[in-house]
Amino acid sequence: MKKIGRKLIHLLLLFLALNLSLAGLTRRAKASDDAFYNMKARAAYAIDAQTGQVLYQKNANKTYPIASLTKILTLAVIEQDIKDHRLSWDQKIKITPAVAKVANDWHFSNVQLNAGEQYSVRQLVESMMLVSADGSTEALALADAGSTVAFNRKMQAVARKAGVTDAKIYNMIGLPNGSLGKHRLKNVDKDTENEMSAKDLALVSRYVINKYPETLKITKKKFANFDVTAGQQYQMVNINALLPQNGYAPKDWEIDGLKTGNTDAAGKCIVTTGTYAGRRVILVALHTSGDWNNQSKMQKEFYEALAANYQPVELxxxxxxxxxxxxxxxxxxxxxxxxxxxxxxxxxxxxxxxxxxxxxxxxxxxxxxxxxxxxxxxxxxxxxxxxxxxxxxxxxxxxxxxxxxxxxxxxxxxxxxx
The missing domain is CATH 2.60.410.10 (D-Ala-D-Ala carboxypeptidase, C-terminal domain)
Structure with missing residues (x-):
């Protein structure tokens, strides 16, 4: 009888522990459901850029592939070196055959770059941020540091300044390692991609915006001309659908950045930023569901739900x-x-x-x-x-x-x- 009694007590304790565990899971699920907006994405994070107040989070600390959102960090390195007079906005960069091969590959996002032709740092930066030009990004990084490995080190250093310590960086573009051809990393799998968390991307974006205000002067442009040759000009159209007067511009907000990205592993990713009532908000979403229109629609809905339900108040x-x-x-x-x-x-x-x-x-x-x-x-x-x-x-x-x-x-x- 004593053994039976002990077994019953053990079973009762196990039953209570299971119920407490399930109750905890229910509470956690409810806490997630209580968020003012449900971003249909693998991970998401939103902050007030001035104070760092977290407005929304979902799997925010887990690292995932980030595709061309990498270029925000690439831009931070370029702007740092411009500020330190290692580069200048008007400096010309000559395009190598290897870079031209990436730039003119239809599989990637690009503007045309011709081998032997020279383009200014400003031209290449604008094409990198407005239309996510991969060849332009590679040209900038190699001119700046000389190799993928050397530029990766610079990216890691800037990430640490922004408060990010565990970024997995393999190239300046955000493509799988093997896609860089001659400039890929040796002894690294061809499918390996850059990885960061949604929170890390918000920290990097906040750092870039606060440290280098020139960033938003670039990313808020709806159009910019790119001179492919002396007689050939290409009009770039910013792919950010949330900019003012665009189809997904959120009511009462002034969106002025920042970047989209997409690979098979990363899915559709986006970082946007804009102001409302004098406050700047940064919103990151990784691997969003649906198509590009759905991604933009969710971003618009988030901003409008935030403004409809909350207001900035000074304590x-x-x-x-x-x-x-x-x-x-x-x-x-x-x-x-x-x-x-x-x-x-x-x-x-x-x-x-x-x-x-x-x-x-x-x-x-x-x-x-x-x-x-x-x-x-x-x-x-x-x-x-x-x-x-x-x-x-x-x-x-x-x-x-x-x-x-x-x-x-x-x-x-x-x-x-x-």
Missing amino acids: KKITDLPKGVQQARVVHAKKQRHVRLQLAEPQWIWLRKGENWSAAKPKFIPANNRQSVTGRLEAPLKKGQKVGQIELQIQGMPAMKVPVTSSQKVAVRSFWSR
Whole structure:
């Protein structure tokens, strides 16, 4: 009987554990369903470019092939070297037979480049960003660094500056390695492609936009002429369907970038950016479902749903929030049990329309290095010292955290002196 009783208890515990696990999965699924928009894509990520507030995420940290979205990072390297006077916008680049072969291959996105002909850096950059010209991209990278390997190193360095540490970079274009012919990487499988996460691409895009404003002057152009030869001109039409007055331009938004991409492995990918009510948003979607029109339609719907349901509101001071988070309990202090908090700085936050800060359920979370063993804020504290974050649960969006500091000095009890 004792053995039977133990077995029944074990079965009961297993049953409870399974139910708790399923309940957790249900809650996680519901949390995903609660997002204000469902992007039908393998991965997606949207941020406020100025503050970094995450507005939407879906499989955002997992790396996937990114196709020609790679060219955003390629452009960052070129613009960095222009700024450092290693290149210039008017510098002419002579096209080699190997580059011309890629540029004139109908399988790829391109403008015509003739071997022996010279084209300016500006011409090649415009064709790379407006019509995703692969040959132009290769010409730029090789002129800049001399080889695919050397340019890859530059791309990795810029990615790290943007906060990306695990980018898998094999070439400047985003094509499978084998497609680069003479300039492919040796000892790397021919089908290998560049891989990054949706979050990483948002970080790189944010870095490029903030560091090199010239980027958006290029990507917002609807048309640009490309001089193939002295007597032959090709009009490039920007493939971004969300630009103003285009078919999928979102209402009340000013979209001015950024890049699309497509390979068999990556599927249809896109990064767009634009402004609304003075705020810039960056939206990344990898391997979207349907055709190009459907991809553009989803981007348009996302921007319009964001503006319809949320508005940017400035959180100016801690007293804008409920009294419960204007101060924090502090342990091991000499005289006081609480410390007054203050915002590290005012911050703009996308808040659901019709709701106030109380609806976001603000909660103070002490910094890891300021927590006691019980998880409380611990003395001593210096005035102005960062002591933690206020977490905000904004309906339909991922939780966000606002840094806070101590508004006063708090001495430690002598017993706890270190």
